[in-house]
Amino acid sequence: MDNQIQNYKIQQPEAWAGIIEDQEIINRIKDSEFAKKQIDEGRDYCYFLDKKYYTSNTENSEYACMAYTLNEPGNLERASATDVVVEENEVYSIHRISVLRDGVLIDKIPDTKIKVLDSENQSSGGVLSSNKKINITIKDLRLYDVLIMEDSRVKAFTDRDFLRKEFSKYVWVSPDNYWAYGSFKFTMINDREQTIAYKKTFFRDENGNVLEPEISYLKKGEQFVIEKENYINPVDAGREIFPYIDFATDSNWKDLSNYIAPMYEEIFNKSSLQEFAPNLVEKLDAIANQDEKLQFAIEYVQNHIYYVFNADEMNGHKPQEPAVTYENKQGDCKAKSVLLKVILDYIGVDASVVLVNFHTDFYIKYYLPSLLNFNHVVVKVNYKGEEYFIDATIRDEFGLIENRGFIYFMHYLEIKHNQELQVRKPYKFPYYCVDEKIEFNAENTIGTLKLTTVYRGNRANAMRRYFKSTNKREIVDSWNNFLFYGLNYSSDRNGTDIRNVFKDASIDIVSDDKKQNEFTIHYQTTVENPYYTDPQKNRFLMYFDRNVVKASARDFIHKDLSFWHNFDSEKYEISLYTDQKIDTEEKYTVQESTIANPYFDYKSRKKVTKNGATVFIEYNPLVNLEIPQKDFETFRTDHHTIADSNFGLGVDIIEPGLMNRLKFSFKKKFK
Template sequence: MENIIQAENYKIQKPEAWASNISDDQLIENIKESDFSIKQTDEGRDYCYFLDKIYYTNDNENSEYACLAYTLNDPSNLERASVVDVVVEESETYIIHRISVLRDGVLVDKIPDTKIKVLDSENQSSGGVLSSNKKINITIKDLRLYDILIMEDSKVKVFSERDFLRREFSKYVWVGPDSYWAYGKYKFTFINDREKTVAYKKTFFRDENGNVLEPEINYLKQGEKFIIEKEDYINFVDSNREVSAFIDFATESNWTDLSNYISPIYEDIFAKASLPVFAPDLVEKLNKITDKDDQLQFAIEYVQNHINYIFNADEMNGHKPQEPAVTYENKQGDCKAKSVLLKVILDYIGIDSSVILVNFNTDFYIKYYLPSLLTFNHVIVKVNYKNENHFVDATLRDEFGLIENRGFTYFMHYLEVKPNQQLHIKEPSRFSYYAVDEKSELVAQNNIGKLKLTTKYKGNRANNMRKYFKNTNKREIIDSWNNFFFYTLNYSNDRNGTDLRIIFKDAVIEIVSDDKKLNEFTVEYKTTIENPYFTDGKNNRFLMYFDRNIIKNSARDFMHKDVTFWHNFDNERYEISLLTDQTIDVSEKFTIQESTINNPYFDYTSRKKITKNGGTVYIDYKPLVNLEIPEKDFEEFRTAHHKVADSNFGIGVDIIEEGFLNKLKFSFKKHFN
């Protein structure tokens, strides 16, 4: 074997005593064809003869063991098996116990044909992500189609001094296996060898009819095991519409005890912090700002933009927050460090705030998990200002505005770092401003259209659009707006294939204003269009403006049995005018159609003002956001969005062509339609 000198990140040795101890003869005995395996092979499915997984935890380490044998009947699967990457954290070791193939009934040891490289896993370091992770690259030579590959290995994480949370608490989530695979035998074992009891909660398990069963909670004392065993097994979960069954294992606790455990750690850090002592120059700047709103904006933007965000993946759950004096001096820190510094600054200027623990990635699942500090992977700051709660992510950049105008952070669950806390639910909200406030006008004279669009963005939209204009080529921006109008004006149905730069050949877009206090970013687009009318197959002409961004297709198309719809849309307001020197049909149904929707989760109105030469539609959309739509309300919610999509997201006008015959034709069409 190449690289026979073993690095500290990997070893080749026998399994530990708690793991399986399987001989070569037992391996061969377990790799037997059956009616089930033949059926899977005939259907073109790769087959795993057995998978034995074990998770072992004690007060000094976490370990994962796996032994499996699977077919290499598919060329792509063979290719993936030949080169494998295993990422290990700091103080974690990858241990190879066995690499073999069963070829024509003969067991062949492949460790001599295995090349191992240890690589740094630092591909994100330029973005402020620091990780001492290592990548174990394993290349197995001479794997052949129709081999059966046997892999037996472990990962062992030994806790260092700074892994105090993992030493104190266990957290592991077992998820049902990939539905791609068929298993002859599947076994999972959780072994608790900790002094403290580990609770486990079974969630989204189903009965024989596919109905979700009520969650079930049980407990494992030290030395006890939990085991799942299946034979001739396929996980038939519909991953597009169902949540796969999972089991959450966590050291038995409750939110009150957990908050009482973590809050003294932060309080100790705050007790050491005196802003005038370690940051006198910053205090001087703060003292010169007399307006409290401006002072708060300055504090937030100072930490966000002047303190570099360094995300150390190994230390996120593994060490105490960095002292704010160190963060300030080094001008860098992770989310905990930046949040703690921001709170210290806010304490100095007399604004109430607290540090909170969140996990944006698994927010939906937190209500199903057992209480655990290891559920959270991020820290932000909750600010109570003028009797309203605001949530500030100190790790963000290029966020602007007084606190009520800043970007909105969507999430539901959080734990406040204070004594005697329960898990909190962030309340639903209604915006006090329009994130999109847009006025558009298309004026058609002598078969030439003049189009003007003015859009004011605010909040998250302003921050994102500001970044977009800063980082994107101007020509690309114009092309994006041109493409929007190609569909909005319905040109995609009568001049498809035409270069957009020909249709909108003099298009320009400019930043009109950028107010960093109100966090309002306004742009204006202008262009001239030859033949601005959409012409159908019967040579009827129309002016049309239907903005599909107004339609919330994510709500209309949502299909899931288990996950509820997360409502996170913006307030929007539109004024759309179509004017022409031609006569229009002022009685056409979709020209004059208006709508009023008062759903519990959003209000929507469209109002029209129609003249003989055009019309204007006023659209107002105000949702209740930051909440899950309950299943019992969702179909009514979806139907309301279908109503928006039923020609209530813009305006169209029919042109009545000049001449007696044309008007007679039009009159007959209306009469008989």
């Protein structure tokens, strides 16, 4: 084997991890009644798992020693070839690879082949990474072996890791509930000069009730241990959050903000846009309108400065100087955000840089205060009495600031002195994200269908990108497929080629207003046999938009997670007209609805004539918030009301002829 010292080693564990002798390993692999029960059920079984996390001011290290069965072919396959990804300056150490076979402990390190590869996503799509993938292949593993793996990974801090030197952050998550453990042990070792706080969250009592979080502390040299025997994690994975423990250097938000603010102040104080970007200043000065000047500044940084995510640099919070970012026309989220703030300072717009984490936003309110809770930087803009957040790393977004895309997140830390963790206010759109007018006219055996749709905000940005990057035929097929179900043709002509239903369908961009951020399209087609016909030969014109029905709200079930409310505002005008008479008193044709939920308003109004009807639908949600569990069932019920034929329009055709009229009258009389 080629032992590449910089990426992996084969050696004994460090002193803090301890030494386990072969005989102790054998003694711990015993088939107890608990083990036999799991194995008899056809499950793989972990005899023991011993994990340790060691942190100091010079390194973070993780150690694991485990013994588990290879009774399932899939598990055997995964064990035979595994990948370990290590960061720059991180070393993966193998201490033991053995199998217990027929009571004999066999060393498998001589049968192990190790390759060091570049991580697949290295330097792709603006991502720069020095991560390496260590591929470990073990020969001659056999079904029903017990595999023993003992390894560790050590991340030694460099000058770039100044934040990790100063602050520790580690989240221990309770183990996967697939595995049964004869013995499970986790140890946290604090060898730092600073005290580490730890917070136990989403642990439960014997009745399954969530316990109040507990906060305790580890001083230098102290350890935290959690140990279980004959253990299966009782968490209900689909409906409960796995219990976890958050470890972080003991601090508070004010001290953390005071730690990081001077780093950014130093950059801002020595940055002069006039000096390093005179050409940009000239362009800004030439724009008289302040709204347009602000739009130009945002779009310049988003679209002209290439976003480069350097994974190695993101471990710290020291931003690149804006002069360098401007000169090189590239930078990470910190660099782009700092440049944008410097430009906004120049044009007199109040702005600040803030720390966020879109991926773990829900958990930040539970986490202990730590700068390492965050992984992204955006710009907060205060303009004309309103608060906006701009992600400088996004491309191809347009509009004056009030019309730009909305970023969904709740928690952030502003990079200023004496700050606390802040929570954003809920948001109501000042416009309709989707504003659509549908006209379907049936005459004789031909139906003419026209849709005109105006997209705004995030929807406009997304649809603009979609039309730019997608083949026109594919776009038309997508609309046709949606209409096939919306017109209920899936119920009476299922299996028909959709292109034969909508033979002359076309879709075009009507306008693209990049100031109002409005993207307008027009779709039209003709349909032979436009009516949906049920098995009793009754005919209907129908148009129901299932996008209006929020299935995620109706189906949501979770004990711990709150429902995240991020739906768009929508407005529809749906008109269905025919040269036939319709039933003007049919229940669902005339049914209207008004819903005034604390978290959304919904209104549908009808206008019915002898030959057709129009429904006007307006949906206005209060978004960027979690629906409290005490309010959720009412919220869900109100969405069920929308789903009860209040998300579109249907009209029943009264067939011509005396017998059909008598049949209709009879049906109405006895309904």
